[in-house]
Every structure is written in C-alpha cells, then in structure tokens.
Amino acid sequence: MSEINNSPPKDAVDTNQIIEERRAKLTKLREAGNAFPNDFERKDLAQEMHDKYGELDKERLQEVQSSATVAGRIMLKRVMGKASFATIQDMSGQIQLYINNEGIGEEEHSAFKHWDLGDIVGATGVLFKTKTGELSIRVSALRLLTKSLRPLPEKFHGLTDQEQRFRQRYVDLIVTPEARKNFQTRSKAIQILRTFFTDRGYLEVETPMMQSIPGGATAKPFITHHNALDMQLYLRVAPELYLKRLVVGGFEKVFEINRNFRNEGISTRHNPEFTMLEFYEAYRDYRYLMDLTETMIRELAEACTGSSQITYQGQAIDFAKPFQRLTMAEAINTHNKIYTRENLQDPEFLRQELTKRKVLTYPTDGLGMLQLKLFEDTTEEKLIEPTFIVAHPTDVSPLARSNDEQPELTDRFELFIAGREIANGFSELNDPEDQANRFKNQAEAKAQGDDEAMFYDSDYIRALEYGMPPTAGEGIGIDRLIMLLTDSASIREVILFPQMRSE
C-alpha cells in the first residue's frame, strides 16, 4: 500500500495507432532538424489582437496592414486543397490562421496539412477579416514548435469524464474553457483578498505547516516524521495558534493565505488539503469582523463576477443587502416555526426533539450544545442568503472568548452562505488561565477517544502569559468561497489537482 511505484512504465502499455503515427512524424522532424526549437519569439496574444482589431471593418484592416506574431496550440484545422484554416489557442484565447500557398508556399502548406490537432505552432502574418467577419491572420511564416504525440479529446464534446478531467488537469485546461475560467477567477479572488488586507495595514505572514502540536481547530491531523530530528510532526489543521503568537509579538494585524490539511473524508465539499485565509487584528472584536467580512465578500463578488448579486446552483444570493445576524435559537425559529422562543430555551424539550430526529446527545450537553445540534440538523442548510450565526457554546469553541453576560456562550460567529459555513470568527480568548483550562478539557476529551479534540499546547499558553492584546480573528475557507464565485458544484472544480486515489 505504502510502496511508491518508481519504475518506469512498461513499453507499449499506453499507446495506440494515433500515437504511433505521431511518433513517426516526430522522428521525421528530428531527421529534418531541431524538432523542439527554442528560438521562436512570440510577440502577440490572441485576445490582444481581438481587442485591438476586432472592431475594425474589413476595409480598414486592409488599409492598416497590421502584422502579428502569435503562438499556440492547434485546436481546429480545416484543410481545403490550396487554402487552410487553423484555430490556435494561447493563454489569452483563440485566433484563426489562414494558410495558403501564396502565403507560405506549396511545400510548407503541404507540411502543415500533416500537422495534428494539439501541435504547438508559431505564426506571423497580417490581420484581416474573412467574409464572415472573423478576425484572422493571413500567415506568411509558420513553424511547428512542439509536436504533440497524444490526441486531444473530441473537438466538440471535449472531456466529459470527470475522473480524467481531474487526473489529467492539463488536458482539461486545454479543452474546457470553464475550467480555465474557474482557476483564473480563483487567482483573481486571492489577489483581491491579499490587497484587501494589505491596504488595511495587515502584514502577510507564513507560519509552520509542519507542527509538533497541531492546533487551532478540532480536526484529525495527518502525521509525518522528520528523520534527522527523529520526531513526529503533524501537518497543520489550522494556523491559528501561530498567528496569535504573532499578535503577542506585536504584529497587531496579520493574515495568512495557505494550505490546511485534515485527515477526514473527501467529498464535493472536502479536499484533504484546502486553502484557508486567517486574519487577526488587535483591539477589535467579533462584531467588527462581521462588518469587515460583509465588506470583503461584497467587494470580492463584485470584482470577480461583476455583480454583488450572484446565482449559485440556481439559487439567487444577494451580497448587496446587509447580511442577517441571528443567534442559533433565532435562526432555528425563523426557519422552523414549530420551534418557539420558549421551547428553544427548554433543555428537556430540545433533548426530546433531538432524540426524535435521531441526533446523538450526551447527558453533559448544556442548552447551548443542544441548540447547536438542533441548528445543524434543521437550519444550517436553509441559510441560503448570507447569514451570521452568533453566540456558539463555549464547549465547542475552545479558543474563543466567553461572553461577559453568558459565560456558557462565546463572542463568536459563523457565516453561512448557500447552506454552507464560509467563515468562522470570534473575539479571541486572551486569558491564559481560562485558555489553559479549555486545553485541559480538550486533552481529556482526546484521552477519552475524541481524536478531533485539541492537544494541550503549553507554548501557546506561555505566549498568552506574556499578554495578548484583545484581538479578533477569523478564518475563511477559500475553496468554498471560490465555489460560490464560480458557481461550482464540487470543490474539485476549484482545486487544480484535487486528491484522487492512485491510478
């Protein structure tokens, strides 16, 4: 199981007639000279040509005689005797080449006719418009830059096999425009978030991914081993405790966008490694974070989709209007009228309801915990429009500050959009003695078999003992946010190389 197959594949295992034929063509190219030239200088991008010349009419284009030097992969090819068309694709888009004997000579044109879809070419020529008005390049020089040995997926249907799309993302990116677009949106979104924080005076930092004590979230970690130190290490489940150490150190506004690793299930919403944004700001509280989060998500949606109203899987979501803020009891009541203000405050009633709904409860569960369980079972998935849920039980929030009036609750919120948790933030617990007790409770739970419970982190306590200013902190699951912005049903649509079983 754990053995890595490091031997090269056996010959002729993965080949077919098409590949054989292309190999033969490559062999001829090698014989004729350098089959993999490196001296072609691309000067223009397809999209830039459309932007610059797409609006000009045929006659105007004829007058200006603008030339272009482009390169890209042949996606479509239409050969008609003495003239041919090819559609090539580069990082910006596609443009059509018009190739004929007058432009490059009969010999070169004949050679082109044997090139294949997927081959990478470079071309120079003059821009013109065809009789149907498509901007094209009348090619005067054409070179084959890289021979492609494997046939591309069918030109019209593309790649529909999900497995292959994810395993061979490089092919998916060649033939699936939506896939390219999703990852371009992802890149843009992360760039915007980065600017959002740096513009506000936050310092971007990187904290350990390999930790001797994994902390900051209740989750099962991956375990690894460092040979030279002969030491067990965990891949981090969250950066939280390190970021707060930095707040202790005087970096009063910090953020990190990086990977977390959780050794749990894989699904359309879970990948073992996922990207998390966490940010901390001293002298703020959780209410401030809610305001900040609203602004952030609103701006992000506008910048990425052009509108603060989006559609996710057929559901309309409006980021323009103020996000709702509800306690769990209020949210349950709003979406389930059988639960009232009165009976939601009755632990015995809640216990009975949960038993009826086949949700496991423990005798130690207090009112807050019972409300949380009922909330998760009845209400979470109904929170389509952005909704902040506030005041989580202290039991399930070991790093959050207790509420001054109701110490069994915390100054915490979770943001739900489209029925999913998108953000989690709170006023940080900066009382070292309270935190030490919370860790003790977690460690006891772990000893009793809860493998998601936290470890006791005595260095973190030591840091708090130096004094951490009152601070608010938040984490946002970036992949899920990108799913919303790209209307993706699966997290695999927004992670370039999602985790798969080995082939």
Add this chain to the structure above:
RNA sequence: GGGCGGUUAGCUCAGCUGGUAGAGCAGUGGACUUUUAAUCCAUUUGUCGCGGGUUCGACCCCCGCACCGCCUACCA
C-alpha cells in the same frame, strides 16, 4: 464509512430475454483557394475496467475486486 449509478476505439457515445462489437470525431488516402464542430468519397483502430463463475457460447447473467460520479456521514 454506508447507499445508488457508471467503466465499450485516443475522445463522445450506441450495443436487442446471451450468438465474442458499431457510429461520430480524431487518424490515413483522395477532392476542394474564405472555412467555422467545414463538406464529400474511401479506409484503419478494441485485453468491452480487472479476476472468477454459470453456459455449447458472456460486453450482456452471477460473485468478488479496482477506480470514478452522485447522495449520505464527519468537517471548512
């Protein structure tokens, strides 16, 4: 982890209560000097996911396994 579905040519897909496979695209040859998934003529390609079983005979029925997808559980 549990349930359901899928796996047939490089790709997209057909395949009849069981008689060992087809189409389109791609490829190859030919026609065609403004095509748009170009078109027209001809033509090649398969461990039918893997391993067992039933049967005279299995892509098809049965059992097991692998991988994928969807739902579900844990979670972000």
